[in-house]
Amino acid sequence: MSRRRAHIAMIGIPAVSHVLPSLEIIRELVARGHRVTYANDPAVAELIEATGAEFVRCDSVLPVADNDWPEDPIGAMGVFLDDSVQALSRLRAVYDPEPADLYLYDIGAFAARALAEAQGRPFMQLSPTYVAWEGYEEDVAAQVWALPGADAYRARFDRWLAGCGATTTAMEVFCGRPAHTLATIPKAMQPHADRVDTGTVTFVGPCFGTRKQDGWTRPADAEKVLLVSMGSALTRLPEFYRRCLAAFGDLPGWHVVLQIGKYTDPAELGSVPSHVEVHPWVPQLAILEQADAFVTHAGMGGSSEGLYTGVPMIAVPQAADQPTNADRLVELGVARRIDTEDATAEALRTALLELTADPEVARRSAELRAAARAEGGTARAADLIEEMLG
Secondary structure: OOOOEEEEEEEEOOOOHHHHHHHHHHHHHOOOEEEEEEOOOOOHHHHOOOOOOOOEEEEOOOOOOOOOOOHHHHHHHHHHHHHHHHHHHHHHHHHHHOOOOOEEEEOOOHHHHHHHHHHHHOOEEOOOOOOOOOHHHHHHHHHOOOOOOOOHHHHHHHHHHHHHHOOOOOHHHHOOOOEEEEOOOOHHOOHHHHOOOOOOOOEEEOOOOOOOOOOOOOOOOEEEEEEOOOOOOOOOOOHHHHHHHHOOOOOEEEEEEEOOOOOOOOOHHOOOOOOEEEOOOOHHHHHOOOOEEEEOOHHHHHHHHHHOOOOOOOOOOOOHHHHHHHHHHHHOOOEOOOOOOHHHHHHHHHHHHHHHHHHHHHHHHHHHHHHHHOOOOOHHHHHHEEEEEE
């Protein structure tokens, strides 16, 4: 294994759910003595700089600030292509004079692979969500490519590849399975895990470190703790939060931590019981390490943290991969799924009491917690990255 000091470049997108999973890996690589640069939008500069990496400004045109994404899948894919097209020239201005020894990149940062190929440098994808499996093209991709506008999108992508210096000039191959991928999710969350090529994909599990030490103290009089957190993006849910207060606000012995995000005014919640904390943002992992249950939107980050800490979950999916994740958590035996329209106070309370009283849920939660931690996390990810430098 190489321990030589190398220049490792990470290239990402500014969605917080894509940035957080990589941060502890970056922090570990810096601690091992490598020079690490991290190219991303200024919106996430503070998160990146806290790892010790050198922040490289690369403004993004992705609509992560207001979540104003196109509704159709082809339109959404087009936004990512637009972002990579405009980002590549910025990246080349920084990295062509001094290429990195290895490029790490988020699944949405196409420009990173194009840059690495143009420079003849090795690259490794970091996936904060599930990866393609054998048969994915028939199971999923074929449906996307049959949508209106798909042919034009593919042609535009191919034209960009042909002119940007990449050596892979067919979109299907370029966006397919890279030779090296680290999946920073529990393998238990991966659909068709038995059909994933483990020669190119390594599941290292959630990668945590000092972030989980962020402070939260469980109140001395709390017999049980419930965390309600719907992530960082689709959190404009005042009616749902009011239902949570109605469901859990008068449960004897329960202390509730309610994260409402930056889009909901606490005044919209009405009266808040004394044993309920309300915050725009919380140190989620630190709370889950001490919690007894978790109401989540079932984003991959929250789902992974729930499995990693062995906390039973009530999944209330909102969009994107969340319905699939919610169903997977139910299949694993550690969650109940309640869609937003069905999330009455009575349904939420019943689900909580059933989950936390079920010994089989407790057994499965403990089993999956052990499995997630055994995957190696941050240290294993850093080891594998260093192997590519050898």
